[in-house]
Amino acid sequence: MARMSRALRILIVDDDALVRGGLSMMLDGVDGISVAGEAADGDEVAAAVDRHTPDVVLMDLCMKRVDGIAATRKVRARPHAPEVIVLTTFDSDENILHALRAGAGGFLLKDTAPPEIVDAIRKVAVGDPILSPRITRRLMDRAATQAGTYEQARASLETLSPREHEVVVAVSEGRSNAEIAARLYMSVPTVKAHISSILTKLTLDNRTQIALLAHDAGLA
Template identity: 45%
Template sequence: MRVLVVDDEPMVCAHLRTILTSAEDIEVLDAAHDGAAAVESVVRHLPDVVLMDLRMPGVDGLAAIERIGRLPKRPAVVALTTFDLDSYVIRALRAGASGFLLKSTPPEDLISLVRVAADGHTVLSAAATRRLVAAQAGEQDARDRARTRVRELTERETEVLVCLGEGKSNAQIAKRLCLSEATVKGYVSRMLDKLHCENRTQAGLLAYDAGLVPR
């Protein structure tokens, strides 16, 4: 797996590089210290995963995620933050981030979660998702819009969407719904297209907005 690390603190980048390169299957291609340099590095190196700090001077992580999302070949972008209720996190997820990690994540967990992100899965705990969405409470209009969007789904697609909202992988969804992983992958692909969602994380957040997953 090819990884780009982005943080305005060189020591943080060095720390992340040390942790990640201790795994034989991970290569850190580059380190960038602001959002503009991050986008340039993505174009140049084509990483599989980007670990993106959100709060940086100049072009911040949120703007960089939005720009990366417009590229023809997009890596999985995982937001890095110090606080799990960082106000930037929800905006980053809606902009296309595949999830977020706390900078205090233990090294062994960081490595495994980067692998999860590279496989196209959400890097976000269910508990953290509930806290983030709870911070958006009171937006009834957003819930109404979400409910309108999910009405287009079939019953089975709705079941898959609920599983995404719970942060489940394709294998876990297949086990719960008694389907093959290939079938689940097909459902997810068609569902993302119907909902106009860029990735699984955005679909999972939509499941919360629509009230399909308990807060």
């Protein structure tokens, strides 16, 4: 809620100066969003996060020294970590899965329309995962069929209470907190408490990873 009471601070990470400039010009004109800073490679991200304290990092995937997956993993391991949206031209299954498992809250392609990028920033800032629509089905199909993940995912979910298990299924269906509350006859704060408990028990970072785990376990 604190993030939503002021302009969202964005850090743009891309090794192409033209891309950084274009994104900066686009986002700085949007109400409620402020470009706090830029970084030209993954090895600059940690220092840039310290300096600019962003709410959301727009992360390129392929960079010369440190790639976006490694940089995302390092950022998300920090206390009070900003959310990360990977913004790339490379949409292979491996790239998508590695980015999400590293803690990215979103994965968008660089040809995504500007209004959709803005919408993704706002949603990821409050914990709602965002994927480019055309890669969502392919990603989930791949996640559900990876060798060895089914048994591991099932074992992880066995640590949850029956109520938490129901919340996991609802999250995997892309339902918002309000929709989950209505479906399961509980309050929104209770839904949030369950999600926090699930993330802690399963050592996950965000709702996207909950959804991936649910698909690994064949729940959706």
